[in-house]
Amino acid sequence: MSAATKRLGFFLIFDTALSFLSFFLAYLLRFNFDIPEIFFDGLWLYFSLLCALKIGAFGAFGVYRVPWRFFSLDGLQRLAWAHAVSYALFFALIVGGALFVDNLPAFSRSIPIIDGAISIVLIGALRSAKRFVSESSRARSKAAIAIAIVGANENGERALRSLDRNKYSPRFFVDSDPLKRKQRIHGLEVAGFDELKAFAAKYGTQSAIIARDPQENALTLKEIYDRLSEAGINEARLATPSRAEYEKLKIEDLLARNPKDLDKEAIAAFIKGKRVLVTGAGGSIGGELSKQAALYGASELILVDSSEYNLYAIGERLENARLKMISVADKEALNLLFSQTKPQIVLHAAAYKHVPLSEANPKSTAINNIIGTKNCIDAAIRHGAEIFTLISTDKAVRPTNVMGATKRVCELYLQNAPSDSTRLTAVRFGNVLGSSGSVIPRFRRLIDENKPLTVTHPEITRYFMLIGEACELVLQAASLARGGEIFVLDMGEPVKIADMAKKMLALAGKQELGVVFTSLRAGEKLYEELLIDESEKTAKYPSIFVGKPTKTDFAVLNAQIDALNSASDDEVIAILKAIAPEFHHNKGV
16 A cells, blocks of 8 residues: 555544534534534434535545645635635535435534634644644754745745755744844744854754745855855755755855856747758767757757767757768868758857866867868858858967867858858857866866865866857857957856866765865866957847957968868967967967
């Protein structure tokens, strides 16, 4: 027998018993504890009718679906409505019976009123009993984690009610609103953030559940976590009402920006009904762009990647897409594909992005990144694509490595390629959280292996953005394209990698692993930049800037790019420097 069946059986028995008790008490109270014999004749008949109506109403209003330990105000409301309906039906049947049936047993019409009040109290008390016992301080499990709940609001109260008291023992609330201080919610005090350290010490609290209202702009998630850390609370979970278990706070949660000017309607208008071709579709950014294009209503998706496995993986998630295993360096195959599919929007994400590997393989990187981009731009123009968008990087700004220099050359080719009908544009942004080859997955692997986190320099900083946010902003920026722009996404404030590493260790509860500093790698910068010229202007949206175009002799540029095909590794570096004089190669130690 299942637990749900046992629970239903238990409540049916006790609801029936308590209903009879309340019904009989109503008789006693109505007749001053001296029930006339004439009223005994119909007692069982009327009780059976009323009890059947009540049990039916309890089922109809979902009273039996509410788990015992989660019985709350909502459950009490269901119980009250079920009583109201069942007693109304009972009264209607009694009055109707008296009109159409002779010799009904005697019945006092005030009894349902008395009985209803008693019944709600008794049956409500039964359902509240387990929760009252489990939530009392005397019933706290010794193994339960003492926690603070951040957010003295409806979300916080909901989180409190849904806690498993065998795992968590709530001690107090925290809120930034000074008007909520010294209040009590279900008997728990509300502390301000300036009191947090004292409260944490008082109650021995080392963990927190963050249940803030997303509409409240008082403190960001990062600011909340920083306040918790200062008070010695390093473990934090996010309240997710749809799940029984609260998820541990992740570094992505702290670094997420959630741009407020994201215009989903503009993106939908840009993508909906269009044939969209994505290169590098099996990679982190290309894959997310592909999913977003499908989500926003592309009529056809053509996904291009040179990796068999990556293309297969994205194809599994986007079953209706056309999968083409082509290298962007293969000019003939690309032109054939463009002629067959006639894409209206081209999103070019295919590129080698790993800095150390690109340093070790400059020619391969130049062929894939520069020649591949040139091939895609030329094919888009030749076959009449409406928009071509290049995914660029902050490493293209005053580059110090091969990868960044190749991306800068791609930007220059895009801005100077002659195009009448195809609008060519690039979108430049920093690191995306969790992308393949990025620092966060590497740190997670080291934490799982109980190894210290390695950082190249104490002062090294980077810009970060969630991959979903970045790709939606890429599409939003592309919708603004008039031709020749380099759009730059507002990445917020740069983050010290060492600080991020320490936060990840704290979130994992493994601060003892520590951070080890090595040295800057070849081509690596201490600080990344997003703009070349600080006078560059804001576009229609505050989260998107427009870079000034850089003009160059296109014929010379074309010849220099063609020379990459036959150049050696050292010659590739020399060509990159000739095309982009701002490229100052950092060869490392």
